Amino acid sequence: MAGTDFQTAVPVTTAAAASAGARPVILRCTGIERSFGGLKALKGVDVEVHEGEIFGLVGPNGSGKTTMVNVMTGFYPPNAGRVELFGRDITGTAPHRVAKQGVARTFQNLALFKGMSVLDNILVGRHTHMRPSSLATLFYWVWAQREELAHRCVVEEIIDFMQLQDIRDEPVDVIPMGLQKRVELARALVAEPRFLILDEPMAGMNQEEKEYIARFILDARDERGVTILLIEHHMDVVTALCDRVAVLSYGEVIAEGEPHATIADPAVVTAYLGARAAARHAGITVQQAGQHTGAGA
């Protein structure tokens, strides 16, 4: 499953990556359950993300990745389980309060404001740092101007960091998809998050665009100290970028650990390919595969 081209293009052996596992846990999810009607989307999921790591959350379509992220960020309260962020219980906390604690995210489907410029879309990402008091703004206009300037400085710095200078004034809907994804990442970064959740940031991108965005993700961790949870379907990307991964299948964690070993785990191969194809892949019989992975044929 793992490719090699991407690995060569984006070599990742930083001190931050090497020591990530030894650092404090910043997100701890314990026994998370979440149902939609009769469908159990999450069945007791445990996940820990350490400070400074890029943690991959992978799994086949419908395995529960986005639901898990929605529970972490307060969009869905869990039916059972506990979410701890930076050592505090945030289970069921509203999304805007979770965001204020230093969490930003991008979405699987682009969520940019059409008709607005790249610059204005990025500026929206500062909202968690803005104090919306019109009275204060009226009476303390000098202070308000100073605050506006401070927001602009952060936005300009991120525009430089993400190399978006050339398109800063373009309406966001006329730029290519790869650049729109980059704008979305920039909008998340201007919030100055400590923890960033990226839901398929490379969906629909060609190889060159993927390599570009991968570099920005690594720089966000290495230069800005952001801890990252990455949902991604491209396994070459996962093995190149992530320090650790957890694999979900039907709402359960079926494997976790170092990326190469984890995605080569027979249970993971079976979850992606099905028992028959996985057995062919491994050169063993379906019955042997079932015994090996605990999965039926």
Ligand SMILES: Nc1ncnc2c1ncn2[C@@H]1O[C@H](COP(=O)(O)OP(=O)(O)OP(=O)(O)O)[C@@H](O)[C@H]1O
């Ligand atoms: N709001 C919802 N209402 C009903 N069912 C839902 C809802 N959200 C998710 N589900 C179901 O929960 C299961 C997990 O979905 P989820 O989107 O979390 O999976 P995923 O791993 O993110 O999939 P993908 O890789 O396709 O994005 C699926 O069966 C999905 O249909």
